[in-house]
Amino acid sequence: MSTAIRPRRSVLYMPGSNARAMEKAKSLDADALIFDLEDAVAPDAKPEARAQVCDMVKAGGYGPREVIIRVNGLDTEWGQDDIAAASAAGADGLLVPKINRAEDVDHANKLIDAAGGPEALRLWIMMETPIAMLRAQEIAAAGGRLDCMVMGTNDLAKELNASHTDARTPMITSLALSMLAARAYDLTILDGVYNDIKNEAGFRAICEQGRELGFDGKTLIHPSQLVICNEVFSPAPEIVDEAREVIAAFAAPDAAGKGVLKVGGKMVELLHLEQAKQTVAIADAIAARQV
Numbered sequence: 001m002s003t004a005i006r007p008r009r010s011v012l013y014m015p016g017s018n019a020r021a022m023e024k025a026k027s028l029d030a031d032a033l034i035f036d037l038e039d040a041v042a043p044d045a046k047p048e049a050r051a052q053v054c055d056m057v058k059a060g061g062y063g064p065r066e067v068i069i070r071v072n073g074l075d076t077e078w079g080q081d082d083i084a085a086a087s088a089a090g091a092d093g094l095l096v097p098k099i100n101r102a103e104d105v106d107h108a109n110k111l112i113d114a115a116g117g118p119e120a121l122r123l124w125i126m127m128e129t130p131i132a133m134l135r136a137q138e139i140a141a142a143g144g145r146l147d148c149m150v151m152g153t154n155d156l157a158k159e160l161n162a163s164h165t166d167a168r169t170p171m172i173t174s175l176a177l178s179m180l181a182a183r184a185y186d187l188t189i190l191d192g193v194y195n196d197i198k199n200e201a202g203f204r205a206i207c208e209q210g211r212e213l214g215f216d217g218k219t220l221i222h223p224s225q226l227v228i229c230n231e232v233f234s235p236a237p238e239i240v241d242e243a244r245e246v247i248a249a250f251a252a253p254d255a256a257g258k259g260v261l262k263v264g265g266k267m268v269e270l271l272h273l274e275q276a277k278q279t280v281a282i283a284d285a286i287a288a289r290q291v
Contacts, residue, residue: 006066012225013036028223031217033068035091037069047081054069054088068091068093068094068095099126099139101135109144125149126150129156136178137184148190154193156171190216191218192218194207203229243280246263
């Protein structure tokens with residue numbers, strides 16, 4: 001689980017055409033930043049935005065935040081040029097939209113390799129179409145640089161002709177299929193955006209729903225959403241304390257060879273030990289961040 005060493009609770013989209021916003025991002029408490037060359041940039045501004053984003057990423061200064069560049073779709077006139085430029089910019093990852101099949105993941109992997117992308121450069125993909133939901137397993141299994149799946153819930157609602165309600169009942173099946181695929185192939189998976197930036201109660205509720213569904217974090221459209229998002233997707237202190245107790249119990253000399261122990265009045269098994277180790281690793285990684 002990649003979040004065990006690098007938290008991805010809060011992942012903020014930033015318009016690639018807005019240099020001031022990308023500069024301000026250096027001081028924001030986001031785990032990751034997505035500099036967007038797709039939806040946030042008008043067609044006639046895309047080449048200029050591409051150059052600007054790559055220059056800012058090369059200049060650095062984003063501290064512990066992961067920096068991701070969202071390129072245009074592979075079937076657009078800008079997609080391949082975006083990947084060629086972004087692969088050399090020093091980003092942590094590239095986010096490719098409109099992934100519909102495993103072959104799309106393979107194509108993106110090959111384009112990054114052909115552009116000389118460093119081995120550490122990760123591939124993130126958008127899950128935002130009905131066909132992608134039906135092919136989630138084969139997409140997640142494509143491998144290569146693939147590291148993270150990102151739900152595109154706005155596009156998905158449009159494609160489904162469904163209401164984008166706070167309960168998200170029309171897209172629960174899609175969220176669950178993507179979650180199953182991500183977990184089956186050890187990928188990070190991020191929940192989609194919440195559009196009503198002034199509705200803090202609604203935003204908190206949907207973050208809690210995403211956490212309960214198993215998402216590692218959430219993509220955001222405004223810095224005002226960072227505090228709530230980081231809080232909800234961080235392990236609660238009491239949960240971390242319980243996890244440390246489980247780890248300590250299994251590490252005790254008298255627990256050697258045992259698969260079941262009683263800790264804090266509860267029966268715990270080896271599977272709980274693995275969960276505890278993940279929880280503690282995430283909590284330690286969050287505490288180690290110096291923003």
